[in-house]
Amino acid sequence: MRTPRCFTQLLAVVLLAIILPAPVYATASSTGEPASLRNEVDDDAASDQQAINRELELFRGSAVSLSQAMAIAEALHAGATTADVSFDGAPDSPVYRVKTLHNDRVWQHVIDATTGKIVGGEAALPLKELDAEDRSNLAALKTIRHRLADAVRVAEQAASGKAISGGLVRQRSRLNFAIVVMSGSDLKEVILEPPGAARRR
Known part of the structure; x- marks a missing residue:
C-alpha cells in the first residue's frame, strides 16, 4: 500500500541502528568468580x-x-484509535x-494472531485512573491527525519488514x-514524530 504523500513529507523518521533484542553473550571473568556462577549466567x-x-x-x-x-480492535467501538x-x-x-482510546476510556483487547478472533472479554479503564503522564500522552493523541496505524505503515516501509509492536513515547x-x-532476523525500532503533536510537560 502506498503511504499518503503528506504523511511521508511531514513525518520525521529516525531508524535506529540497533538490533533488538541484542544477543546476550556471557564473558569469562578472571576475577575469581566461581565456575558454577558463570554457568548459571x-x-x-x-x-x-x-x-x-x-x-x-x-x-x-x-x-x-x-x-x-x-x-x-478499533472496529469494536466506532471512532476508537489504537494507543498501544x-x-x-x-x-x-x-x-x-491492543489498547484503544474511546470516550475517555482505555479499552484492552486480546486478538488471536492465528484467527483474528477476540479472546475473552474486553476491559476498560477510565482515563482519570491513569497517571498524569499517561493521561497527557493520550490527550495529545487526540489532537494529532495521524494514527498509530499510519505510523505502522510508514515504519514497515522504512525498515522493510513487519511491525511486531507499536505505541506512544515521549521524547524531549x-x-x-x-x-x-x-x-529479516533483526528487530529495528522506528521513531516517528507526528506533525501537530503538542509539546506538553
Whole structure:
C-alpha cells in the first residue's frame, strides 16, 4: 500500500541502528568468580535467547498482522484509535494485545494472531485512573491527525519488514510513535514524530 504523500513529507523518521533484542553473550571473568556462577549466567542467557527466538518464530507464522489486529480492535467501538499494540507469543495460542482510546476510556483487547478472533472479554479503564503522564500522552493523541496505524505503515516501509509492536513515547517533550519492526532476523525500532503533536510537560 502506498503511504499518503503528506504523511511521508511531514513525518520525521529516525531508524535506529540497533538490533533488538541484542544477543546476550556471557564473558569469562578472571576475577575469581566461581565456575558454577558463570554457568548459571550462561544458562539464563541461553534460556532468554531461546524464549525470544520462540516468540519471533511464532510471530513470523502468525496469519494476522499487527495492522489487522488494530483494525479489529478499533472496529469494536466506532471512532476508537489504537494507543498501544504488541504481539504476545506466551499464551497457548499467540495473540496481539491492543489498547484503544474511546470516550475517555482505555479499552484492552486480546486478538488471536492465528484467527483474528477476540479472546475473552474486553476491559476498560477510565482515563482519570491513569497517571498524569499517561493521561497527557493520550490527550495529545487526540489532537494529532495521524494514527498509530499510519505510523505502522510508514515504519514497515522504512525498515522493510513487519511491525511486531507499536505505541506512544515521549521524547524531549514531544509525543512520538515508536514502532518495532521485524526485518529479516533483526528487530529495528522506528521513531516517528507526528506533525501537530503538542509539546506538553
